[in-house]
Amino acid sequence: MEELTEHVCIICNQSKIDGITIVSQFVCEECESEIVHTSAEDAKYHFFIRQLKQIAMPKNA
Template sequence: MANPSPNKCFLCCSPAKKGIHFLAFFICTECEGKIVNSSCTDHSYNFYVEKIRQMWKEVLPATFLMFK
C-alpha cells in the first residue's frame, strides 16, 4: 500500500506526513512543537498568534452559517 501524500502545513507551507489537524487546517509536527514550546517573549510568537487568528477567521463565518 502506498504512503498517503503529505499534507501542506498551514504555518510553514511545507509538505509533511506527520502533524495535527486543527480546525480545518494541517499543522506539521515541527510547527506544532514550536508553538507548544514558544513563550510570549519569543521572536516567532506573534507569527503563530497571527496564523492561528487567520485560521479562526476562515472557520468562524462557516460556523455561523451552519446555525442560521
C-alpha cells in the same frame, strides 16, 4: 495498510505527513512542537498567532 497523505502546514507552508488538523487546517509536527515551546515574550510567538488565525477565518475572506 494505511496510506500516508501529505498536507500543507499553515505555519511553514511545507508539505508534511505528520502533524495535527485543527478544524480543517493542518499544523506539522515540527511547527506544533515549536509553538508549544515558544514563550509569549518571543518575537516568533506573534508570527504563530497570525498564522493560527487562519483556522478561524474562511479562506476567501
